[in-house]
Amino acid sequence: MTWLFVRMKLSLVRGSLRGELARQLGFVFSLLAAVLMAVAGFGLFALVRLAPHDVALDVVPVAFAMFAAGWIVVPLMAFGLDETLDPARLALFPLTTRQLATGLFAASVAGPWPIASLVALSGGVVALAHGPGGVLLGVPAVVLQFAFCIVISRLVTTALSGALRTRRGRDVLAVAAVFGVLFAQLPNLLLNQRLAADPAGLLASAADVLRWTPPGLAAHAIADGGLAGVADLVVVAVTVVVLGWLWITALRHALVRPDSSNQGGGSVRRSWAGGLLPGGMIGAVVAKELKYARREPRGRVNWIIAIFVSAVVMFSLHGPGVSAGPTSAIGPACLAALVIGLQSANSFGIDGRSLWMNAVAFGTPRDLRTDLAGRHLAMAVIAVPLLALASLAAALVAGDATWAPAAALTAWGVLGVGMGVGALTSVTVPYTYPDRLNAFSGAAPGQGGQAFVSSFATMLAVAALALPVALPVLLGTTWVAVLAVPYGVAVAWAGRRLASGIGFARLPELLAAVSRPT
Amino acid sequence: MGDAVRTQGLYKRFGRQVAVGGVDLVVPEGGFAGLVGPNGAGKTTTLSMITGLLRPDGGRIEIDGHDVWADPVAAKARIGVLPEGLRLFERLSGRELLLYGGQLRGIPLDEAGRRADELLRVMDLVEAQDKLVVDYSTGMRKKIGLAAALLHNPRVLFLDEPFEGVDPVSANTLAEVLRRYTASGSTVVFSSHVMDLVERLCDWVSVMNGGLVVAQGPLDDVRRGRTLNEAFLDLVGARGNGEEGLSWLGTSAS
Numbered sequence: 001m002t003w004l005f006v007r008m009k010l011s012l013v014r015g016s017l018r019g020e021l022a023r024q025l026g027f028v029f030s031l032l033a034a035v036l037m038a039v040a041g042f043g044l045f046a047l048v049r050l051a052p053h054d055v056a057l058d059v060v061p062v063a064f065a066m067f068a069a070g071w072i073v074v075p076l077m078a079f080g081l082d083e084t085l086d087p088a089r090l091a092l093f094p095l096t097t098r099q100l101a102t103g104l105f106a107a108s109v110a111g112p113w114p115i116a117s118l119v120a121l122s123g124g125v126v127a128l129a130h131g132p133g134g135v136l137l138g139v140p141a142v143v144l145q146f147a148f149c150i151v152i153s154r155l156v157t158t159a160l161s162g163a164l165r166t167r168r169g170r171d172v173l174a175v176a177a178v179f180g181v182l183f184a185q186l187p188n189l190l191l192n193q194r195l196a197a198d199p200a201g202l203l204a205s206a207a208d209v210l211r212w213t214p215p216g217l218a219a220h221a222i223a224d225g226g227l228a229g230v231a232d233l234v235v236v237a238v239t240v241v242v243l244g245w246l247w248i249t250a251l252r253h254a255l256v257r258p259d260s261s262n263q264g265g266g267s268v269r270r271s272w273a274g275g276l277l278p279g280g281m282i283g284a285v286v287a288k289e290l291k292y293a294r295r296e297p298r299g300r301v302n303w304i305i306a307i308f309v310s311a312v313v314m315f316s317l318h319g320p321g322v323s324a325g326p327t328s329a330i331g332p333a334c335l336a337a338l339v340i341g342l343q344s345a346n347s348f349g350i351d352g353r354s355l356w357m358n359a360v361a362f363g364t365p366r367d368l369r370t371d372l373a374g375r376h377l378a379m380a381v382i383a384v385p386l387l388a389l390a391s392l393a394a395a396l397v398a399g400d401a402t403w404a405p406a407a408a409l410t411a412w413g414v415l416g417v418g419m420g421v422g423a424l425t426s427v428t429v430p431y432t433y434p435d436r437l438n439a440f441s442g443a444a445p446g447q448g449g450q451a452f453v454s455s456f457a458t459m460l461a462v463a464a465l466a467l468p469v470a471l472p473v474l475l476g477t478t479w480v481a482v483l484a485v486p487y488g489v490a491v492a493w494a495g496r497r498l499a500s501g502i503g504f505a506r507l508p509e510l511l512a513a514v515s516r517p518t
Numbered sequence: 519m520g521d522a523v524r525t526q527g528l529y530k531r532f533g534r535q536v537a538v539g540g541v542d543l544v545v546p547e548g549g550f551a552g553l554v555g556p557n558g559a560g561k562t563t564t565l566s567m568i569t570g571l572l573r574p575d576g577g578r579i580e581i582d583g584h585d586v587w588a589d590p591v592a593a594k595a596r597i598g599v600l601p602e603g604l605r606l607f608e609r610l611s612g613r614e615l616l617l618y619g620g621q622l623r624g625i626p627l628d629e630a631g632r633r634a635d636e637l638l639r640v641m642d643l644v645e646a647q648d649k650l651v652v653d654y655s656t657g658m659r660k661k662i663g664l665a666a667a668l669l670h671n672p673r674v675l676f677l678d679e680p681f682e683g684v685d686p687v688s689a690n691t692l693a694e695v696l697r698r699y700t701a702s703g704s705t706v707v708f709s710s711h712v713m714d715l716v717e718r719l720c721d722w723v724s725v726m727n728g729g730l731v732v733a734q735g736p737l738d739d740v741r742r743g744r745t746l747n748e749a750f751l752d753l754v755g756a757r758g759n760g761e762e763g764l765s766w767l768g769t770s771a772s
Binding site for chain 2: 279280281283284287288291292295296351352353354356357358359360361362363364507508509511512515
């Protein structure tokens with residue numbers, strides 16, 4: 001039975017590869033990445049052996065714990081639930097939960113990434129083991145640590161899978177995940193300075209905390225190699241069994257719980273702001289875009305990421321050793337504008353399969369141009385005050401509030417350039433945003449290349465086109481900032497004009513590119 | 519009376535697979551036309567090309583005498599579409615969706631609002647009008663999709679599987695609205711698998727099979743005394759009667 005699950009997983013992998021070259025390349029790429037990670041992980045662990053033993057004893061538990069954390073977080077965010085792991089698909093088969101648990105465990109182990117993890121983790125034995133006892137205990141310790149990673153990861157996905165399968169649950173989780181990342185970065189930012197001062201101390205205190213967690217115990221068992229190590233391993237083994245039992249319970253629960261995603265759903269308020277918008281098609285597009293920025297989780301995620309990245313840039317550019325001056329206010333503001341502008345690089349992606357509604361109504365390139373203008377206007381409604389705020393914040397952080405106007409003007413100009421370039425990439429390299437938990441992944445299966453080209457080309461083109469105004473400002477000729485806004489508006493206008501001609505001619509292809517199955 | 523829809527040698531290929539291999543579809547003005555055919559016959563592909571959502575590899579399409587691909591302004595102003603798969607702007611409420619569609623078509627907001635209110639009432643969606651479309655059931659989605667397709671009062675309406683997955687109550691509402699609409703001289707073209715429904719509603723039938731139109735004309739000419747279902751099975755060639763094999767199936771076999 002267990003073997004059947006493994007074979008099922010393997011044939012799923014094979015099936016997903018059939019036909020499409022892009023997917024096969026993607027698979028080869030991820031296989032290479034897994035091999036690389038295995039070798040690098042093992043090598044890095046092995047290098048730890050060269051460090052003093054007490055440092056090594058600090059490093060390995062922290063690394064083990066990071067592996068476990070990675071196994072919890074990454075499958076949730078990066079891959080969603082893959083077919084073999086959703087117990088609901090197996091609910092109709094006459095399987096005992098024990099069969100299910102061992103089968104699903106075996107299936108989740110069969111894959112390049114778990115095996116790469118096992119190889120990398122076994123480097124821990126090289127790092128810590130001294131004498132035959134260490135090696136003897138090291139092998140089961142690594143296997144137990146590996147089992148711990150897998151079981152806790154499956155426990156979390158199973159427990160959440162009910163929530164993940166519902167739409168609202170996914171919405172909430174997608175937004176929550178962004179905040180999770182945000183908060184995970186917060187201590188990073190705060191620690192940045194401390195880390196530079198005393199890395200060893202920080203490591204030691206982390207290792208102290210993690211010493212009594214299962215990864216810490218496993219690492220300690222390898223280093224100890226004696227009776228205490230055996231006791232450590234017993235604790236880890238018991239933990240794995242308990243987690244496994246919890247997993248079985250969660251599975252049993254998941255198998256009988258109905259999917260209640262279609263119940264409930266409240267009403268939305270009629271918009272009062274509609275009266276403020278211009279009438280006709282452009283007003284309709286602006287209203288729709290603003291609603292989408294608020295209601296569509298991917299839209300929200302995009303905005304939150306933009307704000308978050310700008311905040312990180314703002315604080316990390318300002319540290320000891322960075323020359324103070326107008327540059328340190330204007331630079332971050334421009335980067336924020338660039339990141340926000342990148343959202344317009346695939347304007348139609350967020351509409352996805354519903355874009356047909358526009359396509360059947362558009363009879364001339366002029367209509368498409370109005371549509372793009374509406375999208376740009378909606379983005380400006382949010383981004384212009386946001387960038388003003390970011391400029392003020394950046395100026396205050398940099399030490400002089402009088403730099404804010406120049407920063408804001410330049411940032412608005414860069415935003416205009418971003419929208420102009422984005423209009424062009426939106427019609428030339430459009431791609432589908434996948435509709436699933438993973439709000440971070442760029443594109444539908446097989447379109448990763450387009451997504452990469454689109455955002456990379458936009459970034460380069462925006463940087464190059466923004467240079468004529470941004471560079472003098474950054475170099476100190478701040479009065480040039482006055483020209484930035486008209487320049488940005490002109491570029492955005494030109495971008496829309498070009499893009500509407502190109503886009504209207506290939507409207508069916510555009511539609512197909514953003515409505516791929518995900 | 520001219521033809522509302524006329525295609526000549528419409529052709530579309532996906533890779534090596536010929537999805538539509540030279541379709542000459544004709545629907546007379548004011549007709550209530552059913553486009554029937556087994557799965558994979560090319561119905562959806564044909565409708566997508568006629569409505570300008572998919573570029574044909576060859577052939578001509580005319581709606582009210584206007585070429586869809588050469589004169590899109592005139593052609594697109596005359597059509598309303600409900601495509602397959604219920605693809606709608608999920609994060610708008612039903613009412614917002616109608617207003618958005620109306621404004622895209624150049625209808626002033628207050629006029630669009632008036633029409634939307636009437637459509638919502640007829641479709642029995644007044645209570646759900648401020649809910650997001652993503653929370654709608656299949657029947658509600660088909661109804662709001664039809665309302666959006668009707669809002670600009672098109673001359674020709676194209677519906678891809680409008681009754682698929684719809685409960686009898688909603689289906690009845692949809693059918694009533696469509697009947698009233700064609701009674702005024704407008705044209706409806708819809709694809710379906712349900713022969714009973716086509717027989718009940720339509721006065722014109724086009725049967726597709728393997729990417730071709732195999733029969734087309736007034737309903738009575740196509741069925742020639744048989745039920746439409748019998749005529750359809752004869753035309754597409756019924757495959758197998760399910761009597762050979764499966765000897766283990768059923769209670770007595772065990």
